[in-house]
Amino acid sequence: MNLFSYEQASNAAAAIDLAKAGNAPRYLGGGTNLVDLMREDIERPDMLIDITQLPADIEPRSDGSLLIGAAAKNTALAADSYVRSALPLLSRSILAGASAQIRNMATVGGNILQRTRCRYFYDDAAHCNKRHPGDGCDARDGFNRYHAILGASPSCVATHPSDMCVALAALDARLHLKGPIGLRSMPFLDLHRLPGERPDIETDLQPNELITAVEIPPLPFARRSTYRKVRDRASYAFALISVAAAVDIDEAGKVHDARLALGGVAHKPWRALKAEAVLKGAPANVESFRAAAEAELAAAIGLKDNGFKIELAKRTIVAVLDELKGEGA
Incomplete structure (x- = not known):
């Protein structure tokens, strides 16, 4: 781990002012990912700016x-009574991620x-183009069971790891x-x-820009929602x-509206817009759910180890939609 300075910001403006003074600053929340990356010498900040006071x-x-304030802890958001009743997919997505100890910090x-x-x-x-642009991607021909089947490129087949972000994608946050x-x-x-061609550029944030809050617009039918995670082990x-x-x-038993997003399939949380288009106005049955799933996955490309995905x-998709249909029966 390289040498760095540590600063604590009392508000967003102070954090940004501090960041402008560094050559390679990083904002520090819970540190559950950034500290790991620093230990592995992937991230090499010259300044850590503690933003837990935001x-x-x-x-x-x-x-x-x-x-939702950006400094809210994952545990607090998942346990919030409004979130649990009005947005169960968000609460369940957070509880499906990591461990209780990490959720308490993140x-x-x-x-x-x-x-x-x-x-x-x-x-x-x-070889990793995300770590060193132009270096190649060993995952393409390596062990790629967990890698992307949608939206990948010859430069990168990595997936975004967040569970919560899949719910936020579905909720039009x-x-x-x-x-x-x-x-x-x-x-x-x-x-x-x-x-x-540039997997090292992961977001469209501007330099030193800070997420201060997440807003979820009204979606009354999100009370009938859920999140399902398929993984190799239970936790x-x-x-x-x-x-x-x-x-x-x-x-009449038809889908009036739907929100659908996928995780574990792409470099970003994947909003299933094609599936949603098929669902709207269709009978709420397994045949329609399967047609929607087929439409969304039509462009999927499997690798050596992940074609089963x-x-x-x-x-x-079919199982989750059928479960939700039954909740309103």
Whole structure:
């Protein structure tokens, strides 16, 4: 681990001012990913800026929206009574991630910005375009059971590891940002990038820009929602496939509206827009659910070890939607 300075910021403006004084600053929330990366000599900041004093409120609003301070702990968000009743897919996605100890430390903003857990990214003896642009990607021909089947490129087949982010993608969340150029907001779906030729550029944040809050717009039918994670063991494992879903089924038994997102399949949380388009107006039955899954996975490409994930994703989508249909019966 290289030498670095440590500073504590009392608010977002102070954090940004501190960042402007560093050559390679990093914001520190819970540190559950950043510290690991520093130990592995992947991240080499010259300054750590502690932002745990930033707002951590979880604020339901009168219009049905929810504002979440970026410094809120994952445990607090998952346990919040409003989240558990109005947005169960969000609570369940957080509880499916990591361990209780890590959830107690991890912040919402840090969870969003965590980096891939690809073993080749962490192995300094491996070729990795994300760590060293132009170096190659050993995962493509290596052990790639956990890697991407959608949106990958010859440069990178890594997946985004977050469970919570899959739920945020399904919920049309927006990010509140503050940086040297001022305040702005961004659709959550626009934050993370697909790898293309530059997998080392992972988000569309500006230099030294800080996530200050996450806003979830009103979605009344999210009360009928869930998150399912398929993994190799029951706890502390990353997703092979995960599905966050919410459905609105009308009195005629047809899907009036739906939100669907996938994890474990791509370099970013994957919003299943093609599946949603198939579902809207269709009968709420297994045949429609399967058609939606087929439409979303039509472009999927399997690698040597992960081709099974294509069918697994389809079956998981169908199972989750069928479960939600039964909840309203």
